[in-house]
Amino acid sequence: MKTFDAIIIGAGQAGAPLAGRLASEGRKVALVERKHLGGTCVNTGCKPTKTLVASARVGHMAFRAADFGVILESQPRIDMAKVRARAQKVIVDSREGIEGWLGAMPTLKIYRTHARFASPNVLRVGDEDITAPQIFINVGGRPSRPDLPGIGEIEYLTSSSILDLDFVPDHLVVVGGSYIGLEFAQMYRRFGSNVTIIERQTHLLPREDEVISSAIASLMQSEGIGLRTNANCIAFSKHPDGVSVRVDCEAGSPEVVGSHVLLAMGRTSNTDDLGLDATGVVVDSHGFITVDDELRTNVAGIWALGDCNGRGAFTHTSYNDFEIIAANLLDGGKRKVTSRIPAYALYIDPPLGRVGMTEKEARASGRNILVSDRLMTNVGRAVERDETKGLMTVVADADTHEILGAAILGIEGDEAIHGILDVMNGKNDYRTFQWAVPIHPTVSELIPTLMGGLKPPPGKANSQG
Numbered sequence: 001m002k003t004f005d006a007i008i009i010g011a012g013q014a015g016a017p018l019a020g021r022l023a024s025e026g027r028k029v030a031l032v033e034r035k036h037l038g039g040t041c042v043n044t045g046c047k048p049t050k051t052l053v054a055s056a057r058v059g060h061m062a063f064r065a066a067d068f069g070v071i072l073e074s075q076p077r078i079d080m081a082k083v084r085a086r087a088q089k090v091i092v093d094s095r096e097g098i099e100g101w102l103g104a105m106p107t108l109k110i111y112r113t114h115a116r117f118a119s120p121n122v123l124r125v126g127d128e129d130i131t132a133p134q135i136f137i138n139v140g141g142r143p144s145r146p147d148l149p150g151i152g153e154i155e156y157l158t159s160s161s162i163l164d165l166d167f168v169p170d171h172l173v174v175v176g177g178s179y180i181g182l183e184f185a186q187m188y189r190r191f192g193s194n195v196t197i198i199e200r201q202t203h204l205l206p207r208e209d210e211v212i213s214s215a216i217a218s219l220m221q222s223e224g225i226g227l228r229t230n231a232n233c234i235a236f237s238k239h240p241d242g243v244s245v246r247v248d249c250e251a252g253s254p255e256v257v258g259s260h261v262l263l264a265m266g267r268t269s270n271t272d273d274l275g276l277d278a279t280g281v282v283v284d285s286h287g288f289i290t291v292d293d294e295l296r297t298n299v300a301g302i303w304a305l306g307d308c309n310g311r312g313a314f315t316h317t318s319y320n321d322f323e324i325i326a327a328n329l330l331d332g333g334k335r336k337v338t339s340r341i342p343a344y345a346l347y348i349d350p351p352l353g354r355v356g357m358t359e360k361e362a363r364a365s366g367r368n369i370l371v372s373d374r375l376m377t378n379v380g381r382a383v384e385r386d387e388t389k390g391l392m393t394v395v396a397d398a399d400t401h402e403i404l405g406a407a408i409l410g411i412e413g414d415e416a417i418h419g420i421l422d423v424m425n426g427k428n429d430y431r432t433f434q435w436a437v438p439i440h441p442t443v444s445e446l447i448p449t450l451m452g453g454l455k456p457p458p459g460k461a462n463s464q465g
């Protein structure tokens with residue numbers, strides 16, 4: 001049996017940098033990856049999807065060219081094979097970068113196979129057993145396929161297989177109206193498909209505040225995307241035109257017929273085929289590995305990082321897990337997951353940047369809150385670019401002046417939100433913005449005005465700080 005200083009399972013957003021860091025310190029490291037280095041983000045997630053979103057935006061703006069006084073002599077046309085090839089190139093370049101970097105490390109051995117625990121400190125990799133005193137699990141997840149009526153009878157796409165399309169479907173039915181569903185829905189609508197989103201909850205992006213969900217719904221509808229919410233009686237069947245999706249149980253059997261169906265109903269943790277039974281490592285009811293604030297599992301010598309620990313579901317949270325481990329095990333630090341302020345961006349166009357609590361979470365926390373919102377029509381940059389859809393919202397603690405959360409749905413909202421994130425990370429409060437002199441004309445320049453408008457929510461007469 002080969003012995004290493006550390007074994008890492010999964011070369012995703014935490015596993016690959018951790019392998020690199022440990023090996024750069026001269027440690028003997030085994031990195032086990034059953035598919036591609038780089039994991040989901042590089043191969044089927046952020047990188048290809050944001051490349052496709054960029055193509056879709058260029059197409060959209062080309063169709064709007066005349067609004068800006070730019071006359072195209074013929075109608076723009078989408079070359080889907082070229083769109084796909086562009087995304088594939090971004091994947092391959094990124095993956096090869098990681099291959100080159102990790103492949104050159106003398107103390108790092110990469111096993112390209114599935115890893116399964118044989119005992120708490122032994123892993124079976126292919127027909128070999130390997131062991132180490134430190135084992136890091138970074139196995140990520142895969143698209144969920146809930147056992148819905150009729151699902152076995154139909155062909156469907158997932159966020160991975162849709163990347164292989166080199167044609168534009170006639171009618172894409174997207175089941176699930178959250179991150180994956182919304183990004184692909186708008187993208188394919190802009191490529192030229194008819195698109196219908198089917199969401200089981202009452203609102204799109206159900207975790208968000210209603211004001212944001214409703215603005216996103218209007219945005220989708222303004223581009224001609226059909227929405228069916230409250231679809232809690234979904235069933236699939238074959239149809240001469242493709243697939244029929246039943247969406248309503250109460251009013252007979254209204255159906256949506258599409259040429260193709262994309263399942264975007266969440267992701268399933270890859271912990272189910274890892275042999276965790278042989279370790280005693282505890283997982284929760286969703287298959288996420290239970291970890292403490294420093295990412296230790298209940299079994300000494302085993303840590304879990306990234307999506308598989310259920311403490312984050314983004315590339316930046318997975319990478320931050322690597323940073324926590326590196327700081328605590330190699331740099332004498334004491335970093336914690338709970339110090340992380342939750343933040344994400346949804347890459348529809350315009351994007352949504354979100355940090356911290358939603359207003360409903362802030363209310364549920366029982367605090368005395370202040371709220372403010374401003375429409376993107378107030379942003380000079382947005383007016384000049386003729387892209388004024390969306391709004392900004394913020395919620396703060398009336399007693400401590402702390403910013404609890406904020407959202408910017410609007411052009412460059414994914415960038416502008418970082419001003420607020422930085423203030424929160426710096427443990428400053430919303431009054432920090434009062435004398436800030438933001439640059440004109442930017443999206444960020446409205447943030448001091450947004451903060452200046454903080455007041456108790458309607459119906460609440462609490463004290464403003």
Ligand SMILES: Cc1cc2nc3c(=O)[nH]c(=O)nc-3n(C[C@H](O)[C@H](O)[C@H](O)COP(=O)(O)OP(=O)(O)OC[C@H]3O[C@@H](n4cnc5c(N)ncnc54)[C@H](O)[C@@H]3O)c2cc1C
Nearest residue numbers: 010012013034039040041045115139140306307313314315
């Ligand atoms: C379509 C899509 C778009 C996304 N867009 C964004 C975005 O814009 N921004 C963002 O922040 N996040 C985005 N995400 C989420 C992001 O991709 C994930 O949060 C991130 O990749 C998680 O990283 P990870 O390291 O935890 O796991 P992963 O990147 O999933 O890596 C896990 C690796 O483990 C390997 N593995 C699993 N089991 C085993 C085993 N038993 N043996 C060996 N190897 C194994 C897998 O093959 C995989 O390579 C997106 C996700 C999807 C699906």
Ligand SMILES: NC(=O)c1ccc[n+]([C@@H]2O[C@H](COP(=O)([O-])OP(=O)(O)OC[C@H]3O[C@@H](n4cnc5c(N)ncnc54)[C@H](O)[C@@H]3O)[C@@H](O)[C@H]2O)c1
Nearest residue numbers: 176177178179180181198199200264265266313345346347
């Ligand atoms: N921009 C980004 O950062 C980005 C982009 C894409 C994906 N991701 C990551 O990928 C993960 C998966 O995204 P996702 O959108 O698939 O999952 P999700 O869990 O965010 O959303 C799933 C959606 O499907 C709906 N749903 C579930 N069952 C349904 C049913 N039977 N019928 C209709 N609707 C149903 C849910 O109500 C929910 O709205 C997320 O955790 C996210 O972090 C991130």
